[in-house]
Every structure is written in structure tokens, then in C-alpha cells.
Amino acid sequence: MLIDFFLHLKARKLPVSTREFLTLLEGLREHVCGHSIDDFYHFARACLVKDESLYDRFDQAFGEYFKGVSAIPGLEVDLPEEWLRAMMKKHLTPEERAKLEKLGWDKLMDEFRKRLAEQKGRHQGGSKWIGTGGSSPFGNSGTHPEGIRVGGDSANRSAVKVWEKREFRNLDDAVELGTRNIKVALRRLRRFAREGAAEELDLDGTIAATARNAGWLDLMMRPERHNAVKVLLFLDVGGSMDDHVRVCEELFSACRLEFKHLEYFYFHNCVYEGVWRDNARRHRERTPLLDVIHKYGPDYKLIFVGDATMSPYEILHPHGSIEHMNAESGATWLRRLLDAYPAAAWLNPEPERLWGYRQSIQLIHEIVGGRMYPLTLEGLARAMQGLSKKH
């Protein structure tokens, strides 16, 4: 019977393999887990899912497949009154609370409960989980109690089915982008090389040298391996980038820690003849872009971070910049940079689905030769992959 379950997981794009499935069956034969469906869920997850970012997808697939198997006691959620009250307080702004208090707590509680029941019912129907939405009096789309554990100790944990809580929701793919995750993604760009002081014994070299020396020991040393990748980072600041300050900050701090050879410069909207290092003194201390190109060799990897959202004039026309009179167009300067550094990528914090609607994004996308990636974990991984190709 479980073959269908296995195929269902496959259809839901979980990377499960036959071998893992056989392990699952072996475990069931050996009675590794008890007879409850919770045990089976945990065991199946340990066998089949090898990445916590896929836990959520597994939870959904498991729920879909086993929604018929509902003869488990305690399926209906019983929410304690205080909990509801606490949740309401936690998720409402003072104004909303004032508005709601006019309605009266009891009525509200009923409403809230009804909402919950509805949501649960909708999920049972098999469609996607739907948040309470902006129009709801509860104001916050994150109010599903399913994300929060209901009930106290493990004895009544089965009140809500474990997979239905979907606790791992925020571990899925492109959602979370903390510095740590960024660092991990950046690490794909590592390239080890031996440079610096000779500290490590080179065994092969020693043997070869000793043999050449007619058997007299000749110790050879060599430097340890270090990450030798060099990165040239250009960051867009100000204007429309203000919405993305946080994610850029995180990316920047991760870059600083991850790359020993990191040179960074700022620009506004599009690069022109001058870039700067210090935002406080951007008008006084500019570095000519040509100096940058001449100073840093073509082995540097070029990374732009910017939303590429501006008027097309700022890219295409001389004197198009909104800040100063530029003799040559932004596109010319961009191409100059791209010619100097064959390995390049543009990271865009704007969601990928919006790119098609903005002319300037399209233009830059063309200029960088399609090497524009969204600033999500997945996009970052793709960018690093592109950068580490041989050029």
C-alpha cells in the first residue's frame, strides 16, 4: 500500500529514492516505530527527508495523502480560553484593540473560533492553507494557531496532528535569509589555493625529493590551503534601495566574513565614472571607476547588488544621472566593468516575478547578459554557481 504513498511524495517533488523507501519498509517490518500514525510520520520523515527545508513540503504531502486516515482521537482542536485571549493581545495593534473592544470580547472570541474552524475545514478540503488575510478583524495574516503549538505537555500533543502544524514552514526555501544562510550560500564560491608561508609537510614532495636525493631524507614544506577567491562588490544605496537595507546589510556582513579579498564600493542607481567607499563622504571622496578597473585584476569576481529600478534614461543616456552630469551613459560604464571582469553577477532584491514589469530591470538584465539573480538563498546559490564557472 505504501507504494502509492512513495509515488505521491515523488509527485510532490520530494527527492525520495527507492533505497530510502526500502529502508522505510525494513524499519516497519522490524517494528521500529509503534502503531500510531504520529510515530509513522516521524519515522517516515527520518527515513525519507534529508533536509529540514523540505520538512514543510513533506508535511503537506503527508497531510494530503493521509487525510482519509483520520480515525485518530482528538482531531478537533480544543483551544483554551486564555490562550485565545493571549493570542489576540499579541497580534493586535492598540487601535485595533480599541476598535475590537467596542464589539465585546465574547463576541470576538466566537468570531475568532469560527475563523479557526473554517480554516481547518478548508485545509481538510485539501486546498492550500489560507491566512486570515488583511480584511480580517484580526489584522495579522500570521495568526494561524497551527503555527503555534496548542496544548501543554506531550501527552495531549496529538490534539493537532503534528504535520498539520507545519512548524517547519519558515524553513522552506527562499523564505529565510539570515546572515548564516547567506554565508553558507557564499561558501560555494570558495576556491582553495596554496599561498603564504610554507607550514605544512608536503608528503608527496618529500618522497620525491628524498628519492632524488638517493634516499637521504629531504623534507619539503608547502603553504596551507586558503580560500583565495577575490570579490569586487558594488552596492546600490539610497532611493528605492531603502526598502532592502536589511537584506543588503546581511549580505554585506556575510561577505565581509566569508571573503578575505573583498573590495566594495557604493553607487546610486547605476554605476558612472565615480564610485565611493564611505556613504557619509560620498560627494567628496569618489574613486574613479577606471582606477578600480586598473587596480583590481580580472581574477576578481564582480558582484552588483541593486534593484535596478530607475528611469531608463539613467542607464541609456549621457547626462541621464539624477545626481550629476555624466558625460558617458551608465550602460557604457557597466559594459566597461563587465568587459574587465568576465565573472560577474547582479543580485536583485526585488522579487523575480516583478522584473518583467520594469523597463530598467530589463535593460540591466540584458547588459549583464542574463546574469541577474534574485537576492534569495536560491538565487544566491545560482549566482555563486555562475560565478564559479571557468571564464
Added chain:
Amino acid sequence: MSQPRFEGSRNYVTTPDLMLAVNAAIRLQRPLLIKGEPGTGKTMLAEEVAAALELPLLQWHIKSTTKAQQGLYEYDAVSRLRDSQLGDDRVKDIGNYIVKGVLWQAFEAERPTVVLIDEIDKADIEFPNDLLRELDRMEFHVYETRQTIQARHRPIVFITSNNEKELPDAFLRRCFFHYIKFPDRDTMQRIVDVHFPGIRKELLREALEVFFGLRDIPGLKKKPSTSELIDWLKLLVAEDIPPEALHSPDGKAAIPPLHGALLKNEQDVHLFERLVHMARLNR
């Protein structure tokens, strides 16, 4: 032979799903890969399982320079070369220069062992692939002495990862996997009870409140983890801080004493102090 079962231990609180994963790994003799936030007790798990089942624990801590071969054995060519120059008799037997690694020790042990391969993601990207056969068949070949080492008892293998590198699929397929999620309040209470059986109830309650409050602050660069909570409680108990100090009587927000144990980043401390300050102004 009846299989040992792990039921948690006095010093380590497990959730049922973790227990199930551990027992499945023991029963089916497959390695168990553990991931989770730093400080959620990944490494401790192996130690506790070994202690609970009264099995010896062999630890192999991985560094960025560790090679898979080092877990099996190393051929100390340099000392042999030196001995040959000095005319030492030992040099005739190459076996004298084979240094056994952790896996070899586990394979030839008289009784089953627990092997911990700690922070496997630190190593080179090929490292897990190089261990596939060894972990699968529990045997390997020593080229220098032309012998094959086979495990007398399949060791219970725990592997921890901090997610710094992705592990190859072929490797993952051979393991069980468990992600230790951050403990909720009740589990945390049990964890603290285990570490500080005598702690005063009200102090603990206030401390947990402060702790989870801190974790809820959006924008912290490093959220405090279980091990930091334990350290902080240790300090609170050592300094004999009264519970009232954690919670100011007039309801105003206060900076908890010794918060340096919880927040490890000066930007975080700064952010936190600003928030507390703002909260005070709002009252």
C-alpha cells in the same frame, strides 16, 4: 540478540520524534545525521546515548583539513623514513607505521561502540562521499598491509552537521535524518529542570520569560540558544539574583542582569538596549 533502546537520560531531554529517530538508527544500523540550530545539543546526543546504553564513545571531530582516510588509518611514512635512515629494526614491518583511526578502532572493538562524527560539514566537499562504502558495508581495505578490516559489531554512528555545506545525495540516502528544532517552552522547562534541579520556581519562570522574550525580538543577529540559557541560569544562581530583579515591580521593562551571557554580539546588545529604552519612554 535484543537491541538496546534509548529512552532519554537523566541529563538529556529528548522529544519523542528524536527518540524514534535514534532508535530507528540503532535498530536498522544506519548512521543518524543530526542538524539543528547551534546549541541545541547535537553533539551531546551521542554522548548521552553512549552513556545511557553503556557503550564506549569514539569521537571524531572534523576540521576543514580532515580527510576521510584519517578516520580509517594513516600511514606514518615520515617516521618510517626516519627509522630507515637510523637503521631501526621496526622498519621491516610496515604495520608498525599504520596509525589506526576512529573507525578502525570502532570496527575492531570487542563490543558495539558509539561513533560520533562531529561537524561533518566542516570538511572538504568530497569527504562524505569518501566514507560511503565504509559506513555502508562497515569494512575497508588497508593497502599497505593488504588486509581487509571488517566490523565485528556495527557501531552506532551519529553525524552532526551545521549546514555549512550541502551533503551529497548518495550519502544522505544512507542515513536517517533528524532536525532538532528549537525546544518550546515546556521542553525548555524540562531541560532546565534537568540541569538545575534545585532552582527556585519563580526565578525559573521569570528567566524563561526573559529568554523567550529575547528570542522574539526581530532582528537579532544571533538568537540565544539552549546552551546560552543554561549558562545564564548558572550565572544567575551563582550570583544569587532574586527573581524580582528580572522583573521590575512597576511593570517597566528592564535590562536583565548578566545579559552578556545571552547576547553575544555587541550590535544585538545595543539593539536590545534601544528597545528597552523605547519601551520605557512609551509607558
